Amino acid sequence: MITLQFNITNIHNTIHTTSPPSPTQSTVAQHQPIMATSDLPPKMRAWTLTSAGLTLSPSHPLPGSAPPTASSATTQSPPTITGNNLLLKITHAALNPVDLHILRLFPHWLPFRRNPTPGFDFCGRVVGAGPDVDTNEFTVGDVVCGALGAGDVFWGKGSLAEYLLVSSSLVAKKPKTWGGLNGGNEVSGEEAVGLFGIAGQTAVLMAQTAGVSSDADWKGKRCLVNGASGGVGSILTQILKGKGAEVWGTTGSAEGEELVTQCGGKVVNYKDHHPVTAHLAELFGEDKLDFIFDCAGSQDMFSQSPGYLKKEGKFISIAGGPSQGVVPYVKNKLRPVWLGRTPREFELLLLIPGKKTVREVGRLVEEGFIERGLVDGGVWEMEELVKAYERLGSGRAKGKVVIRVGE
Ligand SMILES: NC(=O)c1ccc[n+]([C@@H]2O[C@H](COP(=O)([O-])OP(=O)(O)OC[C@H]3O[C@@H](n4cnc5c(N)ncnc54)[C@H](OP(=O)(O)O)[C@@H]3O)[C@@H](O)[C@H]2O)c1
Incomplete structure (x- = not known):
């Protein structure tokens, strides 16, 4: 039985839609930051672990955003995407037993993981990329999937958030279609998120x-x-x-x-x-x-x-x-x-998620060795996370427990 507290009063489903930050760059060029021209909201929704339990915050800072200063308390600077990182707009996250171990064992108040966001697995669209990303490999608009490293999640960065900044070495492009017997049928984000996670x-x-x-x-x-x-x-x-x-x-x-x-x-x-x-x-x-x-x-x-x-x-x-x-x-x-x-x-074995394993999943899907991504019951909505964790914690889930984070 899971005893995660759930502060429902903190849920607001609206994303703030004030004027978007200006994109830093609209063209794709190697060694230059690339950024989609799509509008980025100043804040995002994300689950965090607080003293009240798991709480869905409507006003989480975007990853890479500079924290607001005293003189600009309500505004956020646009995200700065450094190195070989990709900024993703997350569509799906999948849950794993290790999420529950971390939520239970590591409290929210530890200085290095204050108000952490849980979740390892993600599927999302690239909306920006750092200067060191190989643009032959990834570009704005690609749909990619993968799993964060344990260090990221211990430190409080999780996939149950609308935007995620992640190293391009941890992701693979989601194949468009299945190979093998299921050949030609579309691979959906909800099927892919657990496979690549x-x-x-x-x-x-x-x-x-x-x-x-x-x-x-x-x-x-x-x-x-x-x-x-x-x-x-x-x-x-x-x-x-x-x-x-x-x-x-x-x-x-x-x-x-x-x-x-x-x-x-x-x-x-x-x-x-x-x-x-x-x-x-x-x-x-x-x-x-x-x-x-x-x-x-x-x-x-x-x-x-x-x-x-x-x-x-x-x-x-x-x-x-x-x-x-x-x-x-x-x-x-x-x-x-x-x-x-x-x-x-x-x-x-202890998995350390990485390029070799995530891209091997892509090969196995494309070449028809893996023919389906099995989702337990139906996809849970973002607001239903605590119930979804209870289902996972029952130890009876069939296939993956998947959350729809955004469009
Ligand atoms: N070392 C690593 O790097 C690593 C990575 C991933 C996962 N893990 C660990 O691996 C385990 C499995 O992970 P998961 O994500 O697959 O978990 P999961 O999705 O929660 O597994 C649930 C499934 O386990 C089956 N099950 C429960 N008890 C069973 C038993 N005694 N015999 C046979 N089947 C049983 C249930 O089927 P029935 O209801 O039909 O019994 C249910 O379908 C977890 O302990 C997880 O922490 C370790």
């Missing part, structure tokens, strides 16, 4: 960590995705299946079964089998798995893995943050086998 990039990292040298070499590999109906698992199942692997996915609900099947996986319902590890030994004891990808965090599944994972197989986990992860890391990876470690290779 933390979940999609983590799925890419998990697949890469398996060490299979080419897409073709995945053909026939036997894989289990534990937690296959969640944000990460639903994308990973598609990637593995798209590359030709045989994929089984665990879930404990009828909606989850439907989703795993949609992603190309065969269902293992963990509620129908107690313990599920005994069922895995029955299913795979004769013909063992090459890889187990754990998105749900099961120590038992690793400890019992010799019964269903090949000797040279790998168990790749993402569950357990840097602190909780210390115990499984020491127990499952560092401890010698003669002291009781399970004799199977164990990897515990």
Whole structure:
């Protein structure tokens, strides 16, 4: 149960529409700042964590804006976009379990993150770019997606805001259409935001960590995705299946079964089998798995893995943050086998979002390995954030929990 407070009295849905700041530049030229001629409002809406809980502020300064001085208390200077940063007008944000860890663990009053805005994942339109942005790569009007780094979010910069200043190295252009079977159909912002965000990039990292040298070499590999109906698992199942692997996915609900099947996986319902590890030994004891990808965090599944994972197989986990992860890391990876470690290779990953992973998601969408972006229920409106976080915090979301931030 989440106990985030929600100060509804602070919500005003109007954006201030006084005269827009003049654009600094209207043409695109390398080593010059580029800025859209579109009107930028002097302030934006953004969610912030305050002493009253999560609060939707109607008058958040635009990123890059100089703070108002005593003599200009009501006016904002236009944003200054430096280096290789892009100024984005956000259309969608997607939520991740790590948002909740940060909201719970790091209070709003810490000096380095006063009144922070949550959220890692974003999809939005480029409205301005700094002087070092490669204009062959990005220009005003492009729709891009990605995930902020942990440092950004710890410091209080989050994607649940109408405008976001982000390094161009953290983004990829949203493909216009899907490749593969879904070929030609439009990729919408609500589908793309989770794929290119933390979940999609983590799925890419998990697949890469398996060490299979080419897409073709995945053909026939036997894989289990534990937690296959969640944000990460639903994308990973598609990637593995798209590359030709045989994929089984665990879930404990009828909606989850439907989703795993949609992603190309065969269902293992963990509620129908107690313990599920005994069922895995029955299913795979004769013909063992090459890889187990754990998105749900099961120590038992690793400890019992010799019964269903090949000797040279790998168990790749993402569950357990840097602190909780210390115990499984020491127990499952560092401890010698003669002291009781399970004799199977164990990897515990921590995603650092970046160019390599975000652009690999783009390739996988364009080449048809990922065929859909699964959104849990419907898209939530900006004002519904607290309910959306409650849904995510239930641990039962199917696919990604997505927020519509703007047009
Ligand atoms: N290390 C990293 O860099 C990294 C990156 C991203 C995420 N993570 C972590 O990875 C985990 C998954 O993230 P996510 O975004 O995919 O979470 P999520 O979307 O909230 O996952 C929810 C899903 O988990 C399934 N689930 C819950 N308990 C399960 C169990 N015991 N067995 C199988 N499935 C179960 C639920 O399906 P049913 O209702 O059908 O059971 C639900 O569909 C989280 O712990 C997150 O913090 C780590």
